[in-house]
Amino acid sequence: MPHPVLMPKKGNSVEECVIVAWKVKEGDRVEAGQPLAEIETDKATFEVEAPAAGQVLKLLRAAGDLVPVLNTIAVLGEPGESYIGESALPVPPLPSGEGRGEGLGKGRVEGNALTTPTATAVQTPPPSSQPSPTAGGKRGNAVEGRGENRVGASAPLHPLPLGEGRGEGVCTGTGKLAASPRARHLAAETGVELKTLKGSGPGGRIIERDVAAAPRMSPLARAVAAEKGWIAPNHGAGDAGRVQAGDLVAPATAAGPEFEEFPLSGVRKRIAERMMASLQGSAQLTLSATANATALLKLRAGIKERGKELGLGAISINDMVNFAVVRTLLRHPGINGTLSGGVVRKYRTVHLAFACNTDKGLLVPVIPAAERLALSALAEAARQLAEAARTGAIEPDRLQGGTFTVSNLGQLGITSFTPVLNPPQVAILGVGGIEPRPVRQANGEVAFEDHLHLSLTIDHQVVDGWTAGLFLKDLKAAIEDFELLLVN
């Protein structure tokens, strides 16, 4: 007669144990009392001994499985003996008092449901499709009176049927879903689906804190997330932050491939090479300052108002900054130059390069001998070059020979940034946005005045910080007294 081997009940509070390892395999001959498996509760390790001598006919659970106590984990018997049949195996009666009393007042999802992902917000006992002494005992509470009838009912000999997310029952073992008993408890109590979690324990094992950190989800949200692979935020719109279906977000990949690939070529390749060459071939240092922009803004307002009638084209803040840069550079030849092949060139003329965004990427057109141009002419030259750069009509000659570069990101709301040198030039100016700053007035009160952010990157190989500072100081003055600059 076949003998079931049950998961022993080690203490009153233990509801399930993990099979740590089998010490026998199917077909082995065992003696009564021989250790069959090593099992583990939350607290300690025990051995399961053979209840009788015989052959191991079947191991029903794998190492790693969490099995409710008093569930069958193996069958012993005589060789060739059938253990699958309509007639159930005899099951030792439960210890007295076990049938009803144990489960009372526990208020927990019973063992079998512990690993079933759908046993969630509604913690009702599972249907009676899984008769087991354990189940009978635990349910004594819910179906009062019926519990007793189940005591002594046959133990299931097959792994429980799959279906409706319920029969998954005890984990399939084989390490596929490694989770600590405490994690499983919490998962069952809170309705967290273990398979949606990433374990942070040893070997990726899911531990309690992983479950605790998981978002709580409604059954529908869980179903939708599982079906569509959508992601739950940590907090949802439901009660106490519970995630509802409407909170789920499609992963970025849902709309198409996660990325597109392009070979590095053309303008982009040139930019890449030059940027790397710049950063690897020079000693870059950036200094920053702000300049009071009141004069610039006032002038621009005047031009906007009366420019047309005076026959002036559009003149932007950027044009004015360029103009101030050109004038200031004439007095700082050390900033206006190049370093190439061990030779430093300090220019007496300013070939002003300016960064220009185009569809193909960054282009840097050059306005030659910019110091010869009045403000309006400088603005017009910049406008035409930028237009040509954007349409792709710019001549290659116009993209080289610069002695100093200006890059302006102020219109994007960038306050300040670190520009990268445009080799072989030894300096570049980054122009940021205009922001109000508190300024103490002559009468001691504080007023807000508009300031422009300036950042100057120099090649410290040939330009000293002091030299650069002097340039920035003069540039700041030129911008602040822009009208005087125009008089000159």
Next chain:
Amino acid sequence: MHDLIVIGAGPGGYEAALHAARLGKSVLLAEKQYLGGTCLNVGCIPTKSLLHAAHLFELAQQAGEAGVVIQGKPSFDMAVAARRKNQVVGQLTRGVGSLLQSAKVEVVMGAARLVAPGKVEVAGKTYETRNVLIATGSRPARPPIPGLDSPSVRDSTGILELESIPPRLAIIGAGVIGLEFASLFASVGSKVHVVEMLDRVAPGADLEVAAALQKMLKKRGVEFSLAAKVKRIAGGTLHYERGGQELSLEADCILSATGRAPVVQGLGLEDLKVDFSPKGIRSDERSRTNVPGVWACGDVTGRCLLAHAAVREGQVAVNNMFGQPDRMSYRAMPCVIYTHPEVAWAGLTEEEARERGIEFTAERKPLRVAGRYLIECDKEPGFCKVIMGARHREVLGVHIIGARCSEMIWGAAALIEAELRAPDIAKIIFPHPTVSEAIKDTLLAH
């Protein structure tokens, strides 16, 4: 300096005041008329009291079938029913008063007005506060119908004061209020005629359920003129137009039940730049108005004119104002029409589900599938209808017509709010024998 001043002691206002007081806040509640507001004094409670009396009267007439022998013919005494109604109202409003007292809410009677940010004037005295919750509710709307001020016309407040049963009652409006009074007076012997502008009754309810309700009321003698526009009232004559035809009907009493209008005037909302219109104060899902420190809940927001919605909105307001983030969800708001038979629903109607392009299935089951319904209400062909998502079988809407549905609709609302699916609900135990079993049966129909 108070933590909160609540304006209006209806369910939204007094519950919010109690909630805040229980959180240890200093709360002042200003009320210009009566504790309990419309709901307790001239709304839900008195109406339900009279409806209950009318229902008992009907049952008494049918009692013989169940083996209860009543000597002579039962009759209905409106005056006694009204007395009972007034007793109930008195008991409940006194209850509110003692609740507020024991929670140490300071109650001030008088009209309140926001005079400055954080300053509220009540009965000539100015109080300072960190928060103001406006819960001034609504009053019966007065449609621009010539002759509406005729003495035969009453609104939902005035009709509660009737001491005798009008032989002929005309009702303008087939919304919840109109239908409830139609049911009430039809039960006690009035000849009721309902005139409604829309081509359906009970707007907001599932159309199929609304049609069933209309049919059942019709069977009890209520006449309906739908898609009809009331032109004028002259004495006891109601003139209306339907399908291009000028029609009229005579009545001893005319009930104007054309909806309710939020009470937004005289509160000083303009001065504080609170965003409002005749349709109500605009509030968000956290019960905030556009002005920091000014909150609103209930009918005055014009959003959802139900006492229980107001209570929850007030709770949300209080939670948010005292640092506990909370938000209102309207997607499973339980709604009830206390006619005989009752109608109750929560969640989406079939029409709404269709409008939103949701893939759904609609399941129906007669309530007779539940043994208890068969025992108690076999005369009413009530049914349960469930709207479920086609893919996951989650419950989107539950609609029931038939006795006792008002008492179980909260459960349906919970199913929807919890986003439970039919397979999840299959695991919930419903008590037997109860009418509520019909919900489960409908859900698990296939």
